[in-house]
Amino acid sequence: xxxxxxxxxxxxxxxxxxxxxLALLAFVAASDWSRTGSLASVAFGLAMVLLLxxxxxxxxxxHALTARxxxxxxRHITLLPIGGLALLDAxxxxxxxxxxxxxxxxxxxxxxxxxxxxLIAAGGGDPITPLADPGRLGFLHGLLFANLLxxxxxxxxxxxxxxxxxxxxxxxxxxxxxxxxxxxxxxxxVLAVGLGLLGLxxxxxxxxxAVFVWLGAEAxxxxxxxxxxxxxxxxARAMITDFHTLAPDAPLGAAVDLTLTTxxxxxxxxxxxxxxxxxTQAAILRGxxxxxxxxxxxxxxxxxxxxxxxxxxxxxxxxxxxxxxxxVCILSGGRLVGLVDLDNIAEFLRIQAALGRR
Numbered sequence: 001x002x003x004x005x006x007x008x009x010x011x012x013x014x015x016x017x018x019x020x021x022l023a024l025l026a027f028v029a030a031s032d033w034s035r036t037g038s039l040a041s042v043a044f045g046l047a048m049v050l051l052l053x054x055x056x057x058x059x060x061x062x063h064a065l066t067a068r069x070x071x072x073x074x075r076h077i078t079l080l081p082i083g084g085l086a087l088l089d090a091x092x093x094x095x096x097x098x099x100x101x102x103x104x105x106x107x108x109x110x111x112x113x114x115x116x117x118x119l120i121a122a123g124g125g126d127p128i129t130p131l132a133d134p135g136r137l138g139f140l141h142g143l144l145f146a147n148l149l150x151x152x153x154x155x156x157x158x159x160x161x162x163x164x165x166x167x168x169x170x171x172x173x174x175x176x177x178x179x180x181x182x183x184x185x186x187x188x189x190v191l192a193v194g195l196g197l198l199g200l201x202x203x204x205x206x207x208x209x210a211v212f213v214w215l216g217a218e219a220x221x222x223x224x225x226x227x228x229x230x231x232x233x234x235x236a237r238a239m240i241t242d243f244h245t246l247a248p249d250a251p252l253g254a255a256v257d258l259t260l261t262t263x264x265x266x267x268x269x270x271x272x273x274x275x276x277x278x279x280t281q282a283a284i285l286r287g288x289x290x291x292x293x294x295x296x297x298x299x300x301x302x303x304x305x306x307x308x309x310x311x312x313x314x315x316x317x318x319x320x321x322x323x324x325x326x327x328v329c330i331l332s333g334g335r336l337v338g339l340v341d342l343d344n345i346a347e348f349l350r351i352q353a354a355l356g357r358r
Contacts, residue, residue: 004078011064017079021081055109057077059109063101073089082208102163119140120141125141127141176228182221185218186217189218192213194210196211230317230345230349235311236338238344239340240338252300253293266278268329269298274334307328320345327341
């Protein structure tokens, strides 16, 4: 995600924080200072926010590590001012698995809340009664309250939040995934309107969450519908058949000429009829800068993603999305017969949508 800084890599997953998170910290610090005029209060407020987002991060790891149990990887986790986002390679297709992945996040929050309650009780305190006054919570009570709120809020059936995914999975036991997603998305958008109206009464964060839920629900419904259409179409329906290739020993200058005189930006590298690499536009520019126009293509090319001509467009889209948006070389009997990239698939969907409206 743009405007994000990498915090590190934990359990094999990259973690990023969006720069707007700094605005949240600044807002909290300014609010505490204007209310109390105490640096200790500001420090406590910032510490609670950072602890809260540590819980959010653990919530996202609950999703990611549960998905890993079903063979689904996570590209990265990003922390935003309104929460976290674990970008999975895909959601499980089996409803039971999707329910487990969706519930894993809130389960982490409830587990943290239970630990906080146990520590309070062990110290002779009352874990429950002080929760009636969130403005005067201590450290452990704040941790307990925040995680109860996070877990419960995420279980609302507002797609694309966790509760919405559970609703979609439950509906998928009785109907197809596209219809189940549309129903769950509609429920989510109705709840988003409610959150937005509540936000107008003085809580701008609720308005921001409402917009996120509305747009997320619409995007997920559209993505699932598109995936359903693509799953029924073979690669041959959308692949480019008029394309240029390069030999490994060709100079980068040849790639420059083709880039300027054609609409093609990336070039399969073919040797003896076999695809041996891919020369992307980024690689061309990097090679020109570091090695010059006479450098051989083989010196800067990268690996090529390939698929059989019998693969569906949905499978190719998944391959493209996990390969940083590069194109896929389509093979028939080991011979290169076409190319598919994201623009091809998007154009195919636009055409299908236009035909459907007609």
